[in-house]
Amino acid sequence: MSITTTAAAFEALYGAPPDGVWAAPGRVNLIGEYTDFNDGFVLPLALPHTTVAAVSRRDDGVLRLHSADAGGGIVQLSVDSPAPLSGGGWAAYPAGVVRALREAGHPVTGADVHLTSTVPTGAGLSSSAALEVAVALALDELFGLGLSRPELARLAQRAENAFVGVPCGVMDQMAAACAVAGHALHLDTRDLSYRQVPFDPAREGLRLLVVDTRVKHALGDGAYAERRAGCEAGARALGARALRDVSAVRLPEALARLTDATVRRYVRHVVTDNARVERTIALLDAGDVRAVGPVLTEGHASLRDDLRVSCPELDLVVGTAVAAGALGARMTGGGFGGSAVVLVDADRADAVATAVTGAFAGAGYAAPGIFPAVPSAGARRL
Ligand code: ADP
Ligand code: MG
DSSP states (O other), rough: OOHHHHHHHHHHHHHHHHHHEEEEEEEEEOOSSEEEGGGGEEEEEEEEEEEEEEEOSSSSEEEEEEEETTTSEEEETTTOSOOEEEEEEOTTHHHHHHHHHHTTOOOOOOEEEEEOHHHOOOSOOHHHHHHHHHHHHHHHHHTTTTOOOOHHHHHHHIIIIIIIIIOOOHHHHHHHOOOOEEEEEEEEEEEEEEEEEEEEGGTTEEEEEEOOOOOOOOOGGHHHHHHHHHHHHHHHHHHHHHHGGSSTHHHHHHHOEEEOOOHHHHHHHHHHHHHHHHHHHHHHHHGGGGGHHHOOOOOOOOIIHHHOOOOOHHHHHHHHHHHHOOOOOEEESSSSEEEEEEEEGGGGHHHHHHHHHHHHHTTTTOOOEEEOOOOOOOOOOO
C-alpha cells in the first residue's frame, strides 16, 4: 500500500492531507504457541503485509475513524466517551488504543484516522495487532509521548483485552512493534525482554511458506479462554507462578501430580512447546535451519493432540506438506482455522504448494492462499 495512495484517500475523506503515515506488519509465529499467556517464549516474525494508518492529530476531543477494508463510512466518537466499545465492530480496535493511552495518562486529545491493509483478516496473521500498533505508533509520535516499543505493544494488547474483549497475549503486538527484517523475535513474555535472532530462509536455500486455510478462526468463541483457564489451573495445581516455571526435564513428575486429564494435556503442550522454542533458537544460532523442520512438526502434533486447537484443514496442510517433502510444518496462531507454516527446500516449494492445493481440492475445501513469509520490518513511519 503506497504512502501516496493512502495519504490521498485520507485527504479525500477529511479534506486535508494527514500529518503522517505509519505502517505495522502482520506476523507468523515460527514456534511457541499458547505459551504467551503462560509467561513463556515465542518466536514470531513480521510479514511484508502491513496495515497502513494515515493520521492527523486533533485537539477537540473528537476521534474520526475510517477503514478502506471495512464497510461503511467514517465512525465518529468522543475520546471522553466513558463506555467501552463492545459487541463487535472494527472501530473498537483503534478506539481501544486511544482509550488505553488515555487511561494510562497520556494526553491524546483526538485524531482523524484512515486505515488500509494488506494483512488478511481472521487468517491467524494478526491483522488486529497490525492495526493497533500502527495507530499506537502514530499517536505516540503525533502527541510526543515518547513510549518505547514494548510499552506501545502492552497498550495495544490492553486495547484488545479491555475494549475489544479478546483475551489475547502480547506476542502479536510485540512482533508488530519490535520485529526487524531478516530476523525472528525471541520474546520472553514474562518481562518482554527480547532478542533478534537472525532468520533468513532464502539465504539457506529454504522457504517458509504460509498456508492460509481460509477457515476463519474465531478466538472469541470461548475455546481460547478455556485453554487459558486450564493452563492457569495447571500452574496453580503445581504451585508454579506460571507454566513457564515448570521444567521440561521434570515434566513427567509434574504431570503425575495433576489429576485432571484435560489440564494435564494443556500443561504438557505448554511446557514442551516452550522447550521447542529454545531448541529452535539453538538450531538457528548454530546455523542449522533445516533441522528446525521436525521441531515444527512435533509442535503441530502437540497442538493437535494435547491442546486440541487444530482443525482438519490445518492437519491436512501439515500432513500433505510433510508427505510431499517439506522439512516440517505446523499450524500457527490461535488455531481452529487460520494459517500454517511450512519449512521447505526452495526447489521443493512449488511441488509442496501444488500438493497442498491438490489435497484441498480433493477434500472439497476452498483453495488455500499460499505465499512465502519473508521476515520483514516492524512498525515504522513511512
Ligand atoms: P487476526 O488478528 O488473526 O487477523 P482477529 O479476529 O484478531 O484476526 O482480528 C480481525 C479483526 O480486526 C477484523 O474482524 C476487524 O474487526 C479488525 N481489523 C483488522 N484489520 C482491519 C482493517 N484494515 N480495517 C478494519 N478493521 C480491521
Ligand atoms: Mg488478532
